Amino acid sequence: MAKQLRIIPEKCTGCIQCELACSFVQTGTFQPARSLIRVHLFDDQASYAPYTCFQCDEAWCLTACPVNAITISPAAAKVVVEDLCVGCGLCTIACPFGTVWYNPDTSKATKCDLCAGDPACAKACPTGAIEYVDTPAADWLGPWAEDLNKTYAEIQAGAPQGGAQ
Amino acid sequence: MIGGWTGNVLRVNLSTGAIKKEALREDWAREYVGGRGLGARYLWEEGDPNVDPFSPKNKLLFVTGPLTGTNASCGARYMVVTKGALTGAITTSNSGGHWGPELKFAGYDMIIVEGRATHPVYLWIHNDQVELRSAEHLWGKGVWDTEELIRKESGVPDCIVASIGPAGENLVRFAGIINDLHRAAGRSGVGAVMGSKLLKAIAVRGTGSVRLADARGFMSASWAMKAKLKESAVTAEGLATYGTAVLMNVINEHGAIPTRNHLESVFEKAEDISGETLAETRLVANKACFACTIACGRVSKLPGEAAGKFLVNTHPRNWKIAGEGLEYENAWAMGADCGIGELDALIKANWLCNDFGMDPISFGATLAAAMELYEKEIISNSLTGMPLRFGNAEALVAMAEKTAYREGFGDLLAEGSKRLTARFGHPEFFMGVRGQEFPAYDARAIQGMGLGYATSNRGACHLKSYTVSPEILGIPKKMDPHTTEGKAEITKIFQDITSAVDSTGLCLFLTFGVGLEEMLPQLVAATGVPYTMETLMQAGERIWTLERLWNERAGLGKGSDTLPKRLLEDPIPAGPAKGLVSKLGDMLPEYYRLRGWTEDGEVTAEKRKELGLS
Numbered sequence: 001m002a003k004q005l006r007i008i009p010e011k012c013t014g015c016i017q018c019e020l021a022c023s024f025v026q027t028g029t030f031q032p033a034r035s036l037i038r039v040h041l042f043d044d045q046a047s048y049a050p051y052t053c054f055q056c057d058e059a060w061c062l063t064a065c066p067v068n069a070i071t072i073s074p075a076a077a078k079v080v081v082e083d084l085c086v087g088c089g090l091c092t093i094a095c096p097f098g099t100v101w102y103n104p105d106t107s108k109a110t111k112c113d114l115c116a117g118d119p120a121c122a123k124a125c126p127t128g129a130i131e132y133v134d135t136p137a138a139d140w141l142g143p144w145a146e147d148l149n150k151t152y153a154e155i156q157a158g159a160p161q162g163g164a165q
Numbered sequence: 166m167i168g169g170w171t172g173n174v175l176r177v178n179l180s181t182g183a184i185k186k187e188a189l190r191e192d193w194a195r196e197y198v199g200g201r202g203l204g205a206r207y208l209w210e211e212g213d214p215n216v217d218p219f220s221p222k223n224k225l226l227f228v229t230g231p232l233t234g235t236n237a238s239c240g241a242r243y244m245v246v247t248k249g250a251l252t253g254a255i256t257t258s259n260s261g262g263h264w265g266p267e268l269k270f271a272g273y274d275m276i277i278v279e280g281r282a283t284h285p286v287y288l289w290i291h292n293d294q295v296e297l298r299s300a301e302h303l304w305g306k307g308v309w310d311t312e313e314l315i316r317k318e319s320g321v322p323d324c325i326v327a328s329i330g331p332a333g334e335n336l337v338r339f340a341g342i343i344n345d346l347h348r349a350a351g352r353s354g355v356g357a358v359m360g361s362k363l364l365k366a367i368a369v370r371g372t373g374s375v376r377l378a379d380a381r382g383f384m385s386a387s388w389a390m391k392a393k394l395k396e397s398a399v400t401a402e403g404l405a406t407y408g409t410a411v412l413m414n415v416i417n418e419h420g421a422i423p424t425r426n427h428l429e430s431v432f433e434k435a436e437d438i439s440g441e442t443l444a445e446t447r448l449v450a451n452k453a454c455f456a457c458t459i460a461c462g463r464v465s466k467l468p469g470e471a472a473g474k475f476l477v478n479t480h481p482r483n484w485k486i487a488g489e490g491l492e493y494e495n496a497w498a499m500g501a502d503c504g505i506g507e508l509d510a511l512i513k514a515n516w517l518c519n520d521f522g523m524d525p526i527s528f529g530a531t532l533a534a535a536m537e538l539y540e541k542e543i544i545s546n547s548l549t550g551m552p553l554r555f556g557n558a559e560a561l562v563a564m565a566e567k568t569a570y571r572e573g574f575g576d577l578l579a580e581g582s583k584r585l586t587a588r589f590g591h592p593e594f595f596m597g598v599r600g601q602e603f604p605a606y607d608a609r610a611i612q613g614m615g616l617g618y619a620t621s622n623r624g625a626c627h628l629k630s631y632t633v634s635p636e637i638l639g640i641p642k643k644m645d646p647h648t649t650e651g652k653a654e655i656t657k658i659f660q661d662i663t664s665a666v667d668s669t670g671l672c673l674f675l676t677f678g679v680g681l682e683e684m685l686p687q688l689v690a691a692t693g694v695p696y697t698m699e700t701l702m703q704a705g706e707r708i709w710t711l712e713r714l715w716n717e718r719a720g721l722g723k724g725s726d727t728l729p730k731r732l733l734e735d736p737i738p739a740g741p742a743k744g745l746v747s748k749l750g751d752m753l754p755e756y757y758r759l760r761g762w763t764e765d766g767e768v769t770a771e772k773r774k775e776l777g778l779s
Contacts, residue, residue: 029374048452
């Protein structure tokens with residue numbers, strides 16, 4: 001089992017230290033627009049959710065790439081090999097989570113590479129909302145998905161014939 | 166260009182519609198650090214201290230600091246510098262959230278707003294795209310709707326909006342500027358100045374970066390500071406667990422909580438409106454500003470029945486959603502100072518203040534003064550429309566709305582308590598300095614705060630020399646709050662340190678956990694300017710003195726360093742501080758001496774020369 005990022009949204013305060021750390025790794029400056037982890041601030045619901053690539057097993061980005069520029073690194077991250085990338089953007093469309101980006105400065109695709117096994121975002125998080133731990137792939141989405149599925153099942157069970165209310 | 170800065174200043178003339186990009190005065194950025202200091206320097210150069218705050222000639226400055234937009238803990242702040250609508254003095258109101266950093270990422274260090282538009286407009290900034298857009302359709306809307314509408318119509322959902330609500334539009338003298346729904350440059354009426362210019366909002370989206378002179382050095386310095394903050398009882402536990410409202414019980418136990426317009430100093434219902442009660446009953450989550458590792462922000466939620474209990478006509482949104490608050494100051498002003506112990510009423514009134522764009526401290530304190538007028542039968546129902554008795558929670562919520570819209574008696578409250586009490590022939594009921602209402606600490610029970618209030622350049626304020634820290638909390642060392650010994654010295658030092666911290670772009674709350682010495686390495690690494698403790702403290706003194714000189718020109722210098730008669734002559738009636746009055750007269754001469762000013766508080770030519778203020 002490889003180490004993965006596990007995100008615990010309940011612990012997030014929305015400070016975006018993870019974005020700043022990530023952008024510093026990417027650019028040597030502070031530039032959240034270049035961060036490969038993003039925090040969504042749902043102020044209306046007091047909910048703050050960091051999200052990034054969780055290195056899924058199926059890896060549609062990797063499958064979609066026409067020039068085989070996405071490979072699996074020793075840290076078990078799917079990484080873009082910049083020398084090979086032609087900047088077509090197919091991977092950014094293929095990713096169902098929207099966590100592969102196109103960098104207009106380099107004209108290449110860019111995504112989380114787990115900082116080669118020492119992710120800066122996890123280190124920077126002041127509340128422990130981002131962990132780098134041994135865990136099955138996509139584990140951090142597990143409880144959330146389970147909860148959502150349950151709610152969905154409940155709604156379906158209670159809904160009159162013909163669809164949701 | 167020195168590190169941390171983008172080097173660009175945006176000058177927007179609303180009268181002509183001209184928008185110019187200018188080079189930042191690098192020499193001023195060095196001498197005045199940034200933020201509050203830099204803003205004061207620009208206003209000193211360009212602003213007229215004698216204009217009416219609502220005149221098109223008054224300038225409105227939004228200024229970041231060199232650390233704004235960095236990952237330094239709490240590097241989120243921007244300063245609004247202008248001639249305050251409430252005070253007529255120079256004011257420096259600052260706010261956190263994400264607006265200041267976003268301005269840096271868009272490529273600007275500060276914005277200078279001049280003139281007055283012919284119709285409501287908002288300023289749109291998307292990196293190099295800067296334009297004035299019509300805000301006719303936004304005029305009259307609350308802050309929350311304004312933010313949402315601009316996000317939708319611009320097609321840029323990530324933009325950050327700083328705006329005014331109906332209070333700013335209606336020139337309520339204590340209207341603030343709000344960003345990120347609940348973060349406020351709250352005091353002294355900066356929102357009213359913005360409203361007088363018919364500027365509804367400034368929306369910013371930036372995708373650029375903040376560069377540092379010595380990135381490696383900066384990262385290790387910022388790590389060291391974050392580690393320190395994690396060790397401090399206040400920044401790691403107190404503020405994180407209970408927010409600023411952790412102070413409610415603490416200050417009350419010291420008998421230092423001004424109650425019923427400063428008639429008393431112990432509030433019997435403090436527990437009901439404390440941070441602890443808030444956390445137990447209404448808190449949903451902690452909220453951090455940009456890059457903040459403390460996260461003192463509270464997000465609270467009212468259940469439907471509680472939200473529905475206090476009716477208002479304007480209904481900003483579905484009250485089932487969460488909103489930020491309460492902060493200690495707001496809970497005090499609308500709570501203890503008005504004798505109100507109903508937490509839900511305070512939460513709701515606080516949300517209203519945020520949505521209307523109004524300072525809850527001055528609003529609460531002004532209502533408290535009105536309540537004293539009512540209780541003493543100087544005003545009555547025929548004028549107020551409802552019984553303004555101390556403790557009337559319904560009146561609080563109703564008056565928040567009436568004040569923002571200047572309806573009925575709210576029109577008089579909107580002028581602030583100095584003008585209100587003078588109008589009814591009782592100026593002695595005004596509890597404040599230079600036209601600005603006191604915050605939540607009784608100057609009789611905490612002597613240093615009295616001196617701080619009296620000499621504060623922006624009028625009574627807790628954020629310019631927070632001697633509560635040594636006098637009550639024992640940080641950095643414990644001082645007796647009841648005596649005047651050493652208070653002149655600590656007040657001067659705190660004022661200078663605060664001026665420096667306010668200018669870096671960092672949040673003042675850091676100082677609960679770290680000293681200026683610990684912030685210094687970050688500033689040096691970020692800017693590349695070899696600041697030392699000595700030069701930084703001198704920069705602080707320079708900033709403080711420049712603000713003072715500006716006020717002298719505005720007629721608010723010497724002679725206005727005083728407190729209301731109630732604090733100087735009427736002893737606290739009961740509680741731990743019973744029998745005390747403020748001994749301001751014992752501290753002021755020493756304070757002037759330490760500042761190197763004349764005996765009656767005028768800045769001397771020698772001092773000006775020493776600080777490079779000619």
